[in-house]
Amino acid sequence: MPDFESLNWKEELKNNIKTIDELKNFIDLTETEESDLRKVVKQHPMNIPRYYMNLADPADPEDPIRKLSVPSIDELFEKSLTGNTTDDPYGDDKHDKGNGVLHKYPYTALVVATEYCSMYCRHCFRKRMVGLSTNQTVKNFKNAAEYIADHSEIKNVVISGGDPFLLGTEALREMLNALKNIDHLNYVRIGSRAPVVYPLRFMDDELMEVLKEFNEYKALYVPTHFNTAKEITPLATKAVGRLRKAGLTVNNQAVFLKGVNDSVEKLVELMDGLVRIGVNPYYLYQCMPVSKVRRQFQVPLKEGTEIVSEAKRRLDGYAKRFKFIMGDDSGKIEICGSSGNYLVMSQIHSRPEEPEQASKIMIKELTDDAGWLDDLGQDLL
Numbered sequence: 039m040p041d042f043e044s045l046n047w048k049e050e051l052k053n054n055i056k057t058i059d060e061l062k063n064f065i066d067l068t069e070t071e072e073s074d075l076r077k078v079v080k081q082h083p084m085n086i087p088r089y090y091m092n093l094a095d096p097a098d099p100e101d102p103i104r105k106l107s108v109p110s111i112d113e114l115f116e117k118s119l120t121g122n123t124t125d126d127p128y129g130d131d132k133h134d135k136g137n138g139v140l141h142k143y144p145y146t147a148l149v150v151a152t153e154y155c156s157m158y159c160r161h162c163f164r165k166r167m168v169g170l171s172t173n174q175t176v177k178n179f180k181n182a183a184e185y186i187a188d189h190s191e192i193k194n195v196v197i198s199g200g201d202p203f204l205l206g207t208e209a210l211r212e213m214l215n216a217l218k219n220i221d222h223l224n225y226v227r228i229g230s231r232a233p234v235v236y237p238l239r240f241m242d243d244e245l246m247e248v249l250k251e252f253n254e255y256k257a258l259y260v261p262t263h264f265n266t267a268k269e270i271t272p273l274a275t276k277a278v279g280r281l282r283k284a285g286l287t288v289n290n291q292a293v294f295l296k297g298v299n300d301s302v303e304k305l306v307e308l309m310d311g312l313v314r315i316g317v318n319p320y321y322l323y324q325c326m327p328v329s330k331v332r333r334q335f336q337v338p339l340k341e342g343t344e345i346v347s348e349a350k351r352r353l354d355g356y357a358k359r360f361k362f363i364m365g366d367d368s369g370k371i372e373i374c375g376s377s378g379n380y381l382v383m384s385q386i387h388s389r390p391e392e393p394e395q396a397s398k399i400m401i402k403e404l405t406d407d408a409g410w411l412d413d414l415g416q417d418l419l
């Protein structure tokens with residue numbers, strides 16, 4: 039195995055595993071699996087860094103690293119077995135201001151900076167665009183920054199993608215420079231799974247300097263995305279350590295996924311592992327009803343709520359700070375817990391046209407199969 043820490047991050051991307059023949063050098067595939075996967079990658083590209091692939095147990099089809107990175111025949115099914123699916127669960131397309139800015143909540147602007155990621159995660163809710171060529175890339179970040187400067191209600195910016203850290207350091211410097219003197223911004227987030235799937239990116243001293251310098255103007259956060267304790271390796275720990283040394287805060291937004299982290303023990307191990315390396319558990323997302331994702335990965339809400347509640351009982355205060363969330367088009371909804379056959383929720387954000395919905399408590403009837411808000415039964419409140 040190469041010493042990934044010492045490799046040039048741009049050069050190493052060329053060694054990513056993109057074809058089934060390359061994949062066979064790393065994991066065992068049955069003949070049926072091989073022919074199925076050849077069909078899947080024609081529709082949804084595969085892109086796995088060698089670093090990440092080396093974390094998988096080659097002989098174990100149930101390995102969580104494999105489930106997160108290697109395509110599955112389930113991706114050919116748009117529908118799930120339990121409910122409806124959509125391509126755009128967050129309603130992103132509706133809130134696109136046409137200049138790369140998604141402005142859904144008044145106080146937050148999200149800029150899609152690139153569609154490229156070092157890995158194409160199989161559970162990605164932006165599956166419809168990641169790795170495909172669309173015109174959503176911000177060709178001129180300055181236009182997005184102008185929109186943000188003109189809207190004084192925007193208090194924070196999320197630079198998202200794709201994975202913005204896969205842009206060159208100079209491009210990131212320019213983007214951050216365009217934001218650093220906008221007075222009404224309190225902080226900026228750079229959303230990235232690279233600390234998990236491509237931590238060698240953060241061995242770049244120049245990048246660390248750019249982040250450190252910006253952090254002197256505005257507080258800079260990295261929302262990252264660890265899903266299993268298996269991803270908390272010495273190199274990922276080092277990447278997080280370097281971000282923290284540059285003054286950044288690293289928060290984790292995991293997704294609750296069947297076969298990956300859907301047990302009390304796995305969740306406890308993940309959250310404990312995160313606080314040990316200085317990452318704050320922030321969100322645990324219920325897997326969205328995304329077409330070609332839900333069938334493979336979504337855990338029913340009833341079962342999931344029991345698992346999450348029991349995990350929280352076993353975790354200490356910092357490790358259980360995360361909120362169990364549905365990122366619905368109507369706003370973010372926290373799943374507080376269940377009581378008998380009812381699910382208790384609290385709406386965290388609401389759309390500007392429905393301000394009365396924010397902080398609303400909802401109690402809805404829970405069935406065994408329900409996986410999303412739309413599947414729940416009658417309101418109790």
Ligand code: SF4
Nearest residue numbers: 155158159162200231
């Ligand atoms: S890194 Fe993030 S945006 Fe990219 S494929 Fe994975 S989950 Fe999707």
